[in-house]
Amino acid sequence: MCTLEELKDDESFWDEILYSKQGARHYDKLDDESKNCNYELCKKCGGKCCQRCGCNFSPDDFSDLSFDGLLKEIQKGYITIDLVDGDQFYINGMIWLVRMRNVNSPIVENRIFHRGESGCIALKENGCPFDYAHRPAGGRLFIPGKKGFGKDCHTPYGTEEALREWKAHQKVLSQLVDFIKDTNYPCQI
Ligand code: SF4
Numbered sequence: 177m178c179t180l181e182e183l184k185d186d187e188s189f190w191d192e193i194l195y196s197k198q199g200a201r202h203y204d205k206l207d208d209e210s211k212n213c214n215y216e217l218c219k220k221c222g223g224k225c226c227q228r229c230g231c232n233f234s235p236d237d238f239s240d241l242s243f244d245g246l247l248k249e250i251q252k253g254y255i256t257i258d259l260v261d262g263d264q265f266y267i268n269g270m271i272w273l274v275r276m277r278n279v280n281s282p283i284v285e286n287r288i289f290h291r292g293e294s295g296c297i298a299l300k301e302n303g304c305p306f307d308y309a310h311r312p313a314g315g316r317l318f319i320p321g322k323k324g325f326g327k328d329c330h331t332p333y334g335t336e337e338a339l340r341e342w343k344a345h346q347k348v349l350s351q352l353v354d355f356i357k358d359t360n361y362p363c364q365i
């Protein structure tokens with residue numbers, strides 16, 4: 177863990193605070209590879225963040241949010257529909273969100289306490305296989321701190337932000353969950 181003083185020295189920490197005061201979608205302004213990526217540090221770290229859980233997608237990462245459009249993406253085998261207890265984030269009810277699949281995890285993840293069991297199915301020895309533009313929002317916006325190695329890294333697009341966005345798409349996600357059930361689509365990465 178880093179101290180508050182160390183966080184205060186971190187420019188992206190202040191950006192996050194400033195933008196969060198500007199209302200919904202504050203993180204859009206932080207979606208900037210030149211500002212929030214430190215590939216040298218992340219290479220040395222080996223992806224501690226990705227080893228804990230696959231990062232969240234934003235609905236904006238998909239060009240087609242229809243049943244067929246999302247199914248086509250999910251059938252690539254590296255995307256999970258994950259059930260999260262919204263009450264933990266002051267959002268009522270159980271909510272489905274969409275994130276990268278974890279190693280040895282199902283496409284539909286309906287167990288609440290599973291995070292930390294395994295890491296992102298896409299993580300390779302050299303890091304994330306997606307270039308910045310094609311990485312899920314949760315990965316693009318995972319900002320390494322000065323120390324790195326997960327000690328002072330932080331994100332303005334965490335589970336809470338993803339839940340707030342995916343809440344509007346529960347109907348289609350529930351339909352997909354019913355359709356997919358225990359089907360396993362092999363990972364195509
Ligand atoms: S963001 Fe932090 S935890 Fe993730 S790879 Fe970079 S240094 Fe490691």
Ligand code: SF4
Nearest residue numbers: 226231296299304315
């Ligand atoms: S998609 Fe990339 S950034 Fe996201 S968790 Fe997987 S390896 Fe990490």
